[in-house]
Amino acid sequence: MLVQLLLTYNVKDELSEEYRQFVTGEFLPEVQRMGLAVTEVWFTAYGDYPERQTELVSRDEETMWSILNSEEWTELETRLRGFVNNFGRKVIPYQPGFQM
Numbered sequence: 867m868l869v870q871l872l873l874t875y876n877v878k879d880e881l882s883e884e885y886r887q888f889v890t891g892e893f894l895p896e897v898q899r900m901g902l903a904v905t906e907v908w909f910t911a912y913g914d915y916p917e918r919q920t921e922l923v924s925r926d927e928e929t930m931w932s933i934l935n936s937e938e939w940t941e942l943e944t945r946l947r948g949f950v951n952n953f954g955r956k957v958i959p960y961q962p963g964f965q966m
Contacts, residue, residue: 867960872921876917881949905922
């Protein structure tokens with residue numbers, strides 16, 4: 867059964883360009899190499915919600931947790947957290963469309 871990883875956060879204003887370069891040049895290619903598919907990237911334009919939500923999908927829960935418990939993932943997540951505030955991470959069953 868497909869499972870989905872939801873990453874929510876706000877990008878630090880002063881690091882927005884560095885964030886963009888990291889996500890497009892390193893983070894997304896690396897998570898895809900690990901076996902996660904990027905399904906959605908959301909931007910909140912209005913309201914008191916996280917500014918960004920990135921959704922990544924794995925073919926099953928075992929694979930997802932194997933990736934999340936890996937040293938490679940820990941390094942990527944640590945680097946991502948350096949560019950953002952209010953970071954959240956949640957694994958849920960996959961459903962198409964926006965999830966919370």
